[in-house]
Amino acid sequence: MKLRPVLSLLITAGAVSPAFAQDLVIRIGHVAPTSGGIAHLGKDNELGARLAIEELNAKGLQIGGKKARFELLAEDDAADPKQGTAAAQKLVDAKVNGVIGHMNSGTTIPASRIYSDAGIPQISPSATNPKYTRQGFKTAFRVVADDGQLGGTLGRYAVKTVQAKVIAIIDDRTAYGQGVADEFEKGAKAAGGKVVGREFTNDKATDFSAILTGLKAKNPDLIFFGGMDAVAGPMLRQMKALGITAKLVGGDGICTGELPKLAAGSMADGQVICAEAGGVEGEQKKGLDAFKEKFRNKFNVDVQVYSPYVYDSVNLMAAAMVKAGSADPAKYLPVLAKTEGYPGVTGKIGFDAKGDIKNGALTLFTYKGGARELISVVR
Numbered sequence: 001m002k003l004r005p006v007l008s009l010l011i012t013a014g015a016v017s018p019a020f021a022q023d024l025v026i027r028i029g030h031v032a033p034t035s036g037g038i039a040h041l042g043k044d045n046e047l048g049a050r051l052a053i054e055e056l057n058a059k060g061l062q063i064g065g066k067k068a069r070f071e072l073l074a075e076d077d078a079a080d081p082k083q084g085t086a087a088a089q090k091l092v093d094a095k096v097n098g099v100i101g102h103m104n105s106g107t108t109i110p111a112s113r114i115y116s117d118a119g120i121p122q123i124s125p126s127a128t129n130p131k132y133t134r135q136g137f138k139t140a141f142r143v144v145a146d147d148g149q150l151g152g153t154l155g156r157y158a159v160k161t162v163q164a165k166v167i168a169i170i171d172d173r174t175a176y177g178q179g180v181a182d183e184f185e186k187g188a189k190a191a192g193g194k195v196v197g198r199e200f201t202n203d204k205a206t207d208f209s210a211i212l213t214g215l216k217a218k219n220p221d222l223i224f225f226g227g228m229d230a231v232a233g234p235m236l237r238q239m240k241a242l243g244i245t246a247k248l249v250g251g252d253g254i255c256t257g258e259l260p261k262l263a264a265g266s267m268a269d270g271q272v273i274c275a276e277a278g279g280v281e282g283e284q285k286k287g288l289d290a291f292k293e294k295f296r297n298k299f300n301v302d303v304q305v306y307s308p309y310v311y312d313s314v315n316l317m318a319a320a321m322v323k324a325g326s327a328d329p330a331k332y333l334p335v336l337a338k339t340e341g342y343p344g345v346t347g348k349i350g351f352d353a354k355g356d357i358k359n360g361a362l363t364l365f366t367y368k369g370g371a372r373e374l375i376s377v378v379r
Contacts, residue, residue, distance in 0.1 A: 022066060022067070023066065023067050023068070023069040024063055024064065024066040024067065024068045024069065024327060025069050025071060026063070026068055026069065026070050026071070026097045026318075026321070026327045027070075027071050027073055027094065027095070027096040027097055028049070028053065028070060028071070028072055028073070028096065028097065028098055028099070028100060028314060028317065029072075029073045029074075029075065029091035029094070029096040029098070029099040029100070029101070030045070030046055030049040030072055030073070030074045030075070030099070030100045030101050030310070031074075031075045031076075031077050031084065031087045031088065031091070031099065031100075031101035031102045031103075031107070031111070032045040032046055032076070032077065032101055032102060032103040033076060033077055033078050033079040033080075033103060033104065033107075034046060034074075034076040034078075035076050035078050036078045036079055036080075037079075037203070037204065037228070037230035037231075038079055038228050038229070038230050040256075040258050040304060041103065041228070041229075041256065041258075041304055041305060041306070042076070042079075042103055044301075044303065044304035044305065044306065044307045045101070045103050045125060045126070045306050045307055045310045046074050046310075047295070047299050047301075047307055048125075048295070048306070048307030048308060048309070048310030048311040048314075049072055049074070049100055049310050049311070049314055050072060050074075051294075051295065051298060051299075051307075051311055052310070052311045052314035052315050052318075053070045053071070053072045053314060055315075056068070056070045056314070056315070056318055057069060057070055061318065061322060062322075063321050063322055063325065063326065063327055064325045064326050064327075065325075068318075068321070068327070070318070073091060073094055073096055075087035075090060075091060077101075077102055077103075077104075077107045077111075079103070079104050079106065079107060079203065080107065081106050081107055081110050083107075084102055084104075084106075084107030084108075084110060084111045085107075085110050085111055085114060087102075087111070088102075088111035088114040088115060089114055091120075092114060092115070092118040092120060096120060097120075097321070097327045097328075097329060098120060098121045098122070098123075098317045098329065099115055099120055099121070099122045099123070100122075100123055100124075100125060100310055100313045100314055100317070101122070101124060101125070102124060102127065103124075103125070103126050103127070103306070104126075104127065104174065104175070104176055105127040105128060105129035105131075105132060105147075105174070105175040105176040105179060106129075106174045106175040106176060108124045108127035108129075108132055109127070109129060109131055109132050109135075109175055112132060112135065112137055112139070112140045113135070113137070115137075115139050115140075116135075116137035116138070116139045116140065119139065119329050119330055119333070120139060120329050121139050121141070121317065121329055121332070121333050121336055122139055122140055122141065123141045123142065123143060123313040123316065123317060124140075124141070124142045124143075124144075125142075125143055125144065125306050125309035125310045125312075125313050126144060126252070126277070126305070126306040126309060127142060127176070128142075128144060128145070128146050128147045128150055128176060128179070128180065128251070128252065128277050129146070129147055129175045129176055129179040129180075130146045130147055130148050130179070131175070131179075132146075133146070133354040133355045133356050134354065137355075138333070138337070138355075139329075139333065140355045141336065141337075141351055141355040141356075142355065142356060142357060143278075143309050143312060143313055143316070143344075143346065143349055143357050144252075144277035144278045144306075144309060144357060144360060145277045145278070145357065145360030145361065145362055146277075146356060146360070147176075147179045147180045147182075147183045147251070148183050149277075149360055149362060150180060150183070150251050150252065150275050150277050150362055151179070151180040151181065151182065151183025151184040151185075151186070151187060151226075151251065152183050152184070152186060152187035152190075153187065153275060153362050153378060154184050154187065154224070154249055154250075154251065154273075154275050155183070155184040155185065155186065155187020155188035155189075155190070155191060155193065155224075156187045156188070156190070156191045157273075157275075157364065158184075158188055158191075158193065158222055158224070158249055158273075159188050159191035159192055159193035160191055162222060162247065162249075162273065164188075164193060164220075164221050164222035164247070165194065165221055166194055166196050166218065166219060166220045166221050166222070167188055167193050167194060167195045167196065167220060167221075167222050167223075167224065168195070168196055168197040168198075168199070168215045168218060168220040168222070168223045168224070168246075169181050169184065169185055169195060169197070169198045169199070169223070169224045169225075169226070170198075170199045170200065170201060170208075170211060170215075170223065170224070170225050170226070170227075170235075171198075171200050171201075171225070171226035171227060172200070172201055172202055172203040172205070172225075172226060172227035172228070172231055173200050173201070173202055173203075174203050174227070176226070176227075176228075176251075176253060177203065177225075177226035177227040177228075177253065178200075178226060179226070180226045180251040180253075181198075181224060181225075181226030184224050184226070184249075184251075185198070185224075188224075196218045196220060197214070197215050197218055197220070199211045199214070199215065201227075201231065203227060203228060203230075203231060204231075205231060206231075206234050207238075208234070208235050208238050209238060209242070212235075212238055212239060212242050212244060213242065215244075216242055216243075216244050220246050221246050221247065222246055222247045222248075222249055223239075223244075223246050223247070223248050223249070224248075224249045224250065225248060225249070225250045225254065226250070226251065226253075227250070227253055227254070228253040228254065229253060229254045229255075229256045229258055229259045229262055230262060232248065232250060232253075232254040232259060232262070232263075233258075233259060233261070233262020233263045233264070234262070235248070236248060236262075236263040236266045236267055236271075236272070237263060237264055237266045239266070240266040241266075245268070245271075247270075247271055247272070247273060248271060248272050248273075249272075249273045249274065250272070250273075250274045250275075251274065251275055251277075252274070252275065252276045252277050252305060252306075254272070254274050255274035255275065255276045255305060255365055255372070256304050256305050257302055257303075257304055257305075257371075257372060258304060259272065259367065260367060260370040260371070267367055267370075269366075269367070269368040269369065270366050270367075270368060271366075271367070272366060272367050273364065273365070273366050273375070274364070274365050274366075275362050275363065275364050275365070276305060276362070276363045276365065277360065277362060278306075278308075278309060278346050278347070278360070278361055278362070278363065279346075279347075279361040279362060279363030279377040280346060280347045280361070280377070281377045284347050284348075287345045288308060288345050288346060290345075291303075291308050291311065291345040292308070295307060295308075308344075308345050308346050309346050311344075311345060312342075312344035312345060312346050312349065315344070316336070316339060316342050316344065316349060317332075317336065319342065320332045320333075320335045320336035320339065323335050336351075337351060337355070338351075339351050347361065359379055360379070361377055361378070361379050362377070362378050362379070363376075363377050363378075364376050364377075364378065
């Protein structure tokens with residue numbers, strides 16, 4: 001009699017487990033810096049992935065005649081290239097079906113070779129350095145415009161629209177920061193801008209007094225910074241302390257909801273101009289606004305920058321698997337590469353032969369009253 005409860009449990013387990021075992025388990029890797037100075041951006045990306053995975057499982061998708069069950073394997077690369085390649089190898093060893101990430105160009109580029117060697121599709125939601133998709137890897141894709149578009153557009157905008165006469169440039173010497181600064185410089189000079197100084201720091205620096213003091217003597221009316229918000233915030237504080245009223249212009253790395261907090265009240269209205277790789281307008285904006293509201297309700301935080309692009313990337317990868325009838329990377333990769341007109345919350349997504357998004361948009365912002373304010377969406 002005492003064995004009956006145990007026997008009953010075994011029978012119940014036996015009745016359930018075969019059905020559960022028939023599910024097609026699909027592992028999606030995600031890598032971003034969830035520790036360190038820009039952890040707030042990495043966590044934002046990861047939450048976008050978690051939301052997409054949860055919704056995919058709720059839909060009960062069928063892939064190749066089996067019910068698909070998605071699992072997220074999230075790794076932290078701390079925005080460090082060595083940790084990034086270690087995370088990539090860990091995901092390869094875990095036999096993930098695909099990877100979303102990395103966030104930074106400096107980690108995405110070296111990791112991409114590891115995924116390519118393993119034949120695992122990789123979609124970066126935010127790496128903008130052109131080199132990422134110019135290595136010839138068939139597994140590499142991105143869903144945002146690259147630095148050539150972003151930096152060049154900002155350079156032209158600084159000269160033609162802001163009408164900056166004297167421009168200085170600072171970058172953090174990362175693959176992202178230096179890359180976007182290079183493209184900004186090209187764009188500004190092509191538009192007739194005068195660049196009076198090019199300085200560099202690093203992505204963990206907090207003291208810029210020597211750099212800024214040297215630039216102040218050249219009296220720039222605009223300073224471009226290639227780097228992230230964790231560095232731009234202290235830089236803005238020190239600019240104010242030194243009496244530098246020049247506009248600070250930057251790419252998507254500084255274009256975050258966290259920047260006003262990091263600047264600690266030192267930003268004048270309209271002083272900062274930044275560009276985010278991506279953007280929608282018109283009817284498409286309703287979908288992105290709905291996502292942001294859903295995200296806020298789910299996680300009790302606002303979208304920082306790229307969680308919508310992570311969300312789209314996960315769903316896009318799943319859609320390619322459904323269309324291919326397989327989660328085998330070798331079978332769905334060709335379908336993913338032919339993506340055209342996928343209706344994401346960030347707009348229509350299609351890839352060119354290199355894996356870059358077609359017709360990538362850019363959104364220009366400024367800050368007023370401690371909040372981001374839209375300037376325009378450009379293509």
